[in-house]
Amino acid sequence: xxxxxxxxxxxxxxxxxxxxxxxxxxxxxxxxxxxxxxxxxxxxxxxxxxxxxxxxxxxxxxxxxxxxxxxxxxxxxxxxxxxxxxxxxxxxxxxxxxxxxxxxxxxxxxxxxxxxxxxxxxxxxxxxxxxxxxxxxxxxxxxxxxxxxxxxxxxxxxxxxxxxxxxxxxxxxxxxxxxxxxxxxxxxxxxxxxxxxxxxxxxxxxxxxxxxxxxxxxxxxxxxxxxxxxxxxxxxxxxxxxxxxxxxxxxxxxxxxxxx
Amino acid sequence: xxxxxxxxxxxxxxxxxxxxxxxxxxxxxxxxxxxxxxxxxxxxxxxxxxxxxxxxxxxxxxxxxxxxxxxxxxxxxxxxxxxxxxxxxxxxxxxxxxxxxxxxxxxxxxxxxxxxxxxxxxxxxxxxxxxxxxxxxxxxxxxxxxxxxxxxxxxxxxxxxxxxxxxxxxxxxxxxxxxxxxxxxxxxxxxxxxxxxxxxxxxxxxxxxxxxxxxxxxxxxxxxxxxxxxxxxxxxxxxxxxxxxxxxxxxxxxxxxxxx
Amino acid sequence: xxxxxxxxxxxxxxxxxxxxxxxxxxxxxxxxxxxxxxxxxxxxxxxxxxxxxxxxxxxxxxxxxxxxxxxxxxxxxxxxxxxxxxxxxxxxxxxxxxxxxxxxxxxxxxxxxxxxxxxxxxxxxxxxxxxxxxxxxxxxxxxxxxxxxxxxxxxxxxxxxxxxxxxxxxxxxxxxxxxxxxxxxxxxxxxxxxxxxxxxxxxxxxxxxxxxxxxxxxxxxxxxxxxxxxxxxxxxxxxxxxxxxxxxxxxxxxxxxxxx
Numbered sequence: 001x002x003x004x005x006x007x008x009x010x011x012x013x014x015x016x017x018x019x020x021x022x023x024x025x026x027x028x029x030x031x032x033x034x035x036x037x038x039x040x041x042x043x044x045x046x047x048x049x050x051x052x053x054x055x056x057x058x059x060x061x062x063x064x065x066x067x068x069x070x071x072x073x074x075x076x077x078x079x080x081x082x083x084x085x086x087x088x089x090x091x092x093x094x095x096x097x098x099x100x101x102x103x104x105x106x107x108x109x110x111x112x113x114x115x116x117x118x119x120x121x122x123x124x125x126x127x128x129x130x131x132x133x134x135x136x137x138x139x140x141x142x143x144x145x146x147x148x149x150x151x152x153x154x155x156x157x158x159x160x161x162x163x164x165x166x167x168x169x170x171x172x173x174x175x176x177x178x179x180x181x182x183x184x185x186x187x188x189x190x191x192x193x194x195x196x197x198x199x200x201x202x203x204x205x206x207x208x209x210x211x212x213x214x215x216x217x218x219x220x221x222x223x224x225x226x227x228x229x230x231x232x233x234x235x236x237x238x239x240x241x242x243x244x245x246x247x248x249x250x251x252x253x254x255x256x257x258x259x260x
Numbered sequence: 261x262x263x264x265x266x267x268x269x270x271x272x273x274x275x276x277x278x279x280x281x282x283x284x285x286x287x288x289x290x291x292x293x294x295x296x297x298x299x300x301x302x303x304x305x306x307x308x309x310x311x312x313x314x315x316x317x318x319x320x321x322x323x324x325x326x327x328x329x330x331x332x333x334x335x336x337x338x339x340x341x342x343x344x345x346x347x348x349x350x351x352x353x354x355x356x357x358x359x360x361x362x363x364x365x366x367x368x369x370x371x372x373x374x375x376x377x378x379x380x381x382x383x384x385x386x387x388x389x390x391x392x393x394x395x396x397x398x399x400x401x402x403x404x405x406x407x408x409x410x411x412x413x414x415x416x417x418x419x420x421x422x423x424x425x426x427x428x429x430x431x432x433x434x435x436x437x438x439x440x441x442x443x444x445x446x447x448x449x450x451x452x453x454x455x456x457x458x459x460x461x462x463x464x465x466x467x468x469x470x471x472x473x474x475x476x477x478x479x480x481x482x483x484x485x486x487x488x489x490x491x492x493x494x495x496x497x498x499x500x501x502x503x504x505x506x507x508x509x510x511x512x513x514x515x516x517x518x519x520x
Numbered sequence: 521x522x523x524x525x526x527x528x529x530x531x532x533x534x535x536x537x538x539x540x541x542x543x544x545x546x547x548x549x550x551x552x553x554x555x556x557x558x559x560x561x562x563x564x565x566x567x568x569x570x571x572x573x574x575x576x577x578x579x580x581x582x583x584x585x586x587x588x589x590x591x592x593x594x595x596x597x598x599x600x601x602x603x604x605x606x607x608x609x610x611x612x613x614x615x616x617x618x619x620x621x622x623x624x625x626x627x628x629x630x631x632x633x634x635x636x637x638x639x640x641x642x643x644x645x646x647x648x649x650x651x652x653x654x655x656x657x658x659x660x661x662x663x664x665x666x667x668x669x670x671x672x673x674x675x676x677x678x679x680x681x682x683x684x685x686x687x688x689x690x691x692x693x694x695x696x697x698x699x700x701x702x703x704x705x706x707x708x709x710x711x712x713x714x715x716x717x718x719x720x721x722x723x724x725x726x727x728x729x730x731x732x733x734x735x736x737x738x739x740x741x742x743x744x745x746x747x748x749x750x751x752x753x754x755x756x757x758x759x760x761x762x763x764x765x766x767x768x769x770x771x772x773x774x775x776x777x778x779x780x
Contacts, residue, residue, distance in 0.1 A: 004286060006279060012700030013273065013533065016576040019526060019557035023579030026524060026555070030581060034555070035286070035294070037279035043701060044759055056276040059283030059390070061290060072759055075734020125734040127749030130579070180272030181303060214335020214385040229387030239304055239332055264546060266539060273533065295546070295554070297539035316536040319543030319650070321550060440532030441563060474595020474645040489647030499564055499592055 002063055003031045005137050008053050009069040009129065010041040017127070021067070021134040024120065028138035035060075044072040046096045047159060051177050051185075054100025055230045057088050067129075067137045068092035075125035080113040080132050081156060082140065082149045089146070091137045093128070096159040103161065114150030162187040169257040175235070175250040182241025183234045186253045190227035198258035201225045203235050204251025211255075215239075225255070262323055263291045265397050268313050269329040269389065270301040277387070281327070281394040284380065288398035295320075304332040306356045307419060311437050311445075314360025315490045317348050327389075327397045328352035335385035340373040340392050341416060342400065342409045349406070351397045353388070356419040363421065374410030422447040429517040435495070435510040442501025443494045446513045450487035458518035461485045463495050464511025471515075475499075485515070522583055523551045525657050528573050529589040529649065530561040537647070541587070541654040544640065548658035555580075564592040566616045567679060571697050571705075574620025575750045577608050587649075587657045588612035595645035600633040600652050601676060602660065602669045609666070611657045613648070616679040623681065634670030682707040689777040695755070695770035702761025703754045706773045710747035718778035721745045723755050724771025731775075735759075745775070 005025055011017040018039050025032040037056050041048050049070040057066050071078075071093040083090040083098050085108035090098050094112070102108050113119070113132060118139040123131040136149065164173035164187045173188035184203075193199060199210050208223040211233070218224040218238045223245060228234035235242045235253065265285055271277040278299050285292040297316050301308050309330040317326050331338075331353040343350040343358050345368035350358050354372070362368050373379070373392060378399040383391040396409065424433035424447045433448035444463075453459060459470050468483040471493070478484040478498045483505060488494035495502045495513065525545055531537040538559050545552040557576050561568050569590040577586050591598075591613040603610040603618050605628035610618050614632070622628050633639070633652060638659040643651040656669065684693035684707045693708035704723075713719060719730050728743040731753070738744040738758045743765060748754035755762045755773065 002290075006283075008276075008279075013558060014560040015699045016528075016557050016572045017699075019528075019555065019576050020579045022555050023526075023576065023581075023584075027579065027581050030522075035279065035282050037276050038273060040274040052276045056280050056283065059280045059287065061283075061287050064283075064286075073736050076736040124747075124749045126746060126754075130749065179275045179277075216333050216336040226386060227384075229384045229390065234386075262550075266543075268536075268539075295539065295542050297536050298534060300534040312536045316540050316543065319540045319547065321543075321547050324543075439535045439537075476593050476596040486646060487644075489644045489650065494646075 002061075003029060003033045003141050004035055004060060004064045005032055005141050006035045006037050006056070006060060006064060006066045007039070008037040008041065008049055008056070008067070009039045010043050010045065010049070011039045011069070011129070013039055017129065021129050024130055024134040025138040025141075028135050029142045032138050032141055041070050044070060046070050046072075048177065049097040050099040050101075050159060053090070053097065054104065057090075057101065058086065060088070062087035063089070065089040065091060065137045065141045067133055068097045069129040069133055070097055071095065071128060074128050079153070080128060081153065082111050082113055082136060082146065083156065084109045084146050089137075089140045091133050091140065094153075094157050096157045098156065099159040102156060102158055109146070110153050110156045111146065112150045112153050115148055118144065118149065164188045164192065166192070171255045171257070173233075173253045175253065178243045181236070182243040183228070183236045184242050184246070185228055185230060186233045186235065188233045188253060188255065190231055190233055193233065193255055194257060200256045202254040204246045206246075208235070262321075263289060263293045263401050264295055264320060264324045265292055265401050266295045266297050266316070266320060266324060266326045267299070268297040268301065268309055268316075268327065269299045270303050270305065270309070271299045271329070271389070273299055277389065281389050284390055284394040285398040285401075288395050289402045292398050292401055301330050304330060306330050306332075308437065309357040310359040310361075310419060313350070313357065314364065317350075317361065318346065320348070322347035323349070325349040325351065325397045325401045327393055328357045329389040329393055330357055331355065331388060334388050339413070340388060341413065342371050342373055342396060342406065343416065344369045344406050349397075349400045351393050351400065354413075354417050356417045358416065359419040362416060362418055369406070370413050370416045371406065372410045372413050375408055378404065378409065424448045424452065426452070431515045431517070433493075433513045435513065438503045441496070442503040443488070443496045444502050444506070445488055445490060446493045446495065448493045448513060448515065450491055450493055453493065453515055454517060460516045462514040464506045466506075468495070523549060523553045523661050524555060524580060524584045525552055525661050526555045526557050526576070526580060526584060526586045527559070528557040528561065528569060528576070528587070529559045530563050530565065530569070531559045531589070531649070533559055537649065541649050544650055544654040545658040545661075548655050549662045552658050552661055561590050564590060566590050566592075568697065569617040570619040570621075570679060573610070573617065574624065577610075577621065578606065580608070582607035583609070585609040585611060585657045585661045587653055588617045589649040589653055590617055591615065591648060594648050599673070600648060601673065602631050602633055602656060602666065603676065604629045604666050609657075609660045611653050611660065614673075614677050616677045618676065619679040622676060622678055629666070630673050630676045631666065632670045632673050635668055638664065638669065684708045684712065686712070691775045691777070693753070693773045695773065698763045701756070702763040703748070703756045704762050704766070705748055705750060706753045706755065708753045708773060708775065710751055710753055713753065713775055714777060720776045722774040724766045726766075728755070
């Protein structure tokens with residue numbers, strides 16, 4: 001069946017912009033099946049868009065087309081791109097929104113969108129989501145060859161990684177994303193922590209309980225660290241909001257593993 | 261055609277969690293058609309989830325699969341369940357989210373989800389929506405026999421009902437849900453009120469106009485009681501928000517019918 | 521394939537009302553494909569609903585059915601209507617929500633919804649979206665003849681236009697819509713401004729930069745005027761929110777073109 005096109009934007013839910021993009025998709029491919037990832041990325045937060053699509057795309061069937069439009073530079077010199085990575089297609093501005101996808105896939109291919117046959121006839125300077133990205137995504141969902149989109153590019157924009165460092169039995173990372181429940185997703189992969197049972201965890205200078213099995217294994221209101229569903233350590237409060245405990249600045253996270 | 265899967269969660273719209281569940285569904289059943297009921301249940305509000313799905317499911321075609329994930333106890337001992345009631349399937353945690361559905365359907369059947377063939381290969385302790393409920397829902401939408409899901413259970417969790425009492429010509433109930441317009445949905449069925457024309461209505465100690473035909477039959481800004489679309493008496497303000505008139509505590513609602 | 525039904529309402533995303541309408545659609549037409557435009561119109565803001573659907577519908581394939589439910593007068597004497605305009609169908613209350621659509625299409629046809637065969641069996645006085653508009657929309661998406669819906673009407677409600685005036689080389693308009701990014705959409709068509717290069721623009725008494733090519737052609741934080749994606753001049757702040765610069769009252773917008 002195919003025809004699936006996911007949408008990730010900072011357009012919000014108040015206006016008609018998302019609906020208009022879906023209309024364009026359905027006008028190009030009448031069998032298109034748009035699926036929202038989210039439209040509530042903070043305005044212009046390219047890094048959050050990269051995090052969200054990097055953590056989502058692989059749950060969809062291969063050949064899904066993923067549209068990502070967080071595009072503060074629309075109408076400027078930034079290039080529109082299509083990326084083929086891990087058997088999925090990605091369409092959006094070349095401003096770093098595909099950083100996570102590209103970093104996790106060594107043999108990605110990227111093309112600058114230049115073939116106007118796959119865009120709307122009139123291209124505005126303020127809404128490339130409608131005029132370029134939605135119709136290109138819909139054409140890819142129809143099976144248009146990737147090579148038709150435009151010339152290959154070797155240097156798509158990639159944001160610096162939010163990494164972590166290991167010194168002896170100490171791991172240092174940071175918070176890269178705050179979710180709706182107030183959970184703080186860190187840059188520390190759960191698998192980097194090994195056993196974790198006796199680890200000591202400090203967040204923003206505050207010592208918290210060690211690494212727990214699940215949100216509910218702590219007392220209500222207690223701060224805990226947990227191996228999150230995306231593969232990274234998360235800081236959570238059982239039935240509360242961890243983000244309210246720490247300040248606005250992303251806190252440093254330090255995990256010291258027990259010596260064997 | 262079938263393949264419809266509704267989604268009711270407290271995941272919000274900011275993150276990728278809902279999109280990821282839809283990706284899992286589409287990977288299991290490429291023809292799945294996810295339909296959102298809401299993702300804006302207050303975090304961990306099991307009672308609201310029960311209200312919402314209980315008031316929604318019957319408008320969908322028979323055999324629809326309804327996923328409900330409001331799951332503060334994820335990763336703890338609470339069971340994952342599938343319920344067959346009134347010709348519809350329901351999938352989610354066994355924590356009371358299906359109370360309204362089960363109460364309204366005497367010959368429901370429930371099974372604990374134990375068959376790992378219908379789950380993702382790796383099951384995290386923090387995101388059963390993705391790892392258990394979405395794939396089980398998608399398998400049910402494919403026509404997998406209900407009996408395959410796991411062993412039957414007789415005692416699914418059911419929350420105590422928000423009831424109402426009748427003494428002579430006086431009916432007492434409470435407010436069970438506040439909607440986006442600020443309308444207060446009560447626990448008093450409209451049919452319990454009989455004629456209602458000359459009834460006297462008191463909400464939180466405040467005498468309001470009697471039972472009206474529609475929101476707009478009162479003056480702008482006036483508080484009124486109306487037979488709501490879900491079959492229960494609602495307290496409303498014409499073009500205003502009834503919830504702002506009363507305090508945070510759900511007010512008691514007293515209807516005294518006219519003596520004949 | 522067809523079967524597309526768009527939804528534009530002020531129902532918000534918290535409750536089950538939108539999901540219930542989709543369930544009704546799918547019960548009438550099992551192949552219905554509901555597509556959200558928005559459900560976040562401000563409660564009872566008929567003018568915004570008219571703006572949103574007027575700027576959206578033409579991006580969908582012909583024969584799409586567009587449901588619009590912003591309906592403060594539900595249950596009163598206001599008529600339920602279906603409109604055929606520009607090859608698209610529209611269904612909703614006759615209270616002005618279709619003003620933009622009808623104004624832009626001289627040979628529209630409108631019918632009062634009277635044929636109860638296409639409605640739910642029980643019609644409440646508080647939720648015509650579910651009981652009348654959703655099932656009528658779904659029947660139209662099935663190909664039911666438009667003439668079957670009810671008697672023709674010649675006088676659908678049309679709101680007064682937010683216009684603009686031209687005096688010599690001066691154009692005066694107002695702000696008609698504020699979007700999620702805080703952009704102020706004016707009533708002045710971009711094509712009315714001609715070249716625009718040397719135009720002087722005043723908004724709410726404040727002189728701003730002239731008309732720019734794109735949001736990012738001004739400095740970060742600078743106010744600019746730009747030819748918006750909907751065909752009207754917009755007032756924007758590069759990477760900021762123009763709506764926060766001006767007060768709550770929609771400001772007057774004056775564009776003085778350079779004399780040739």
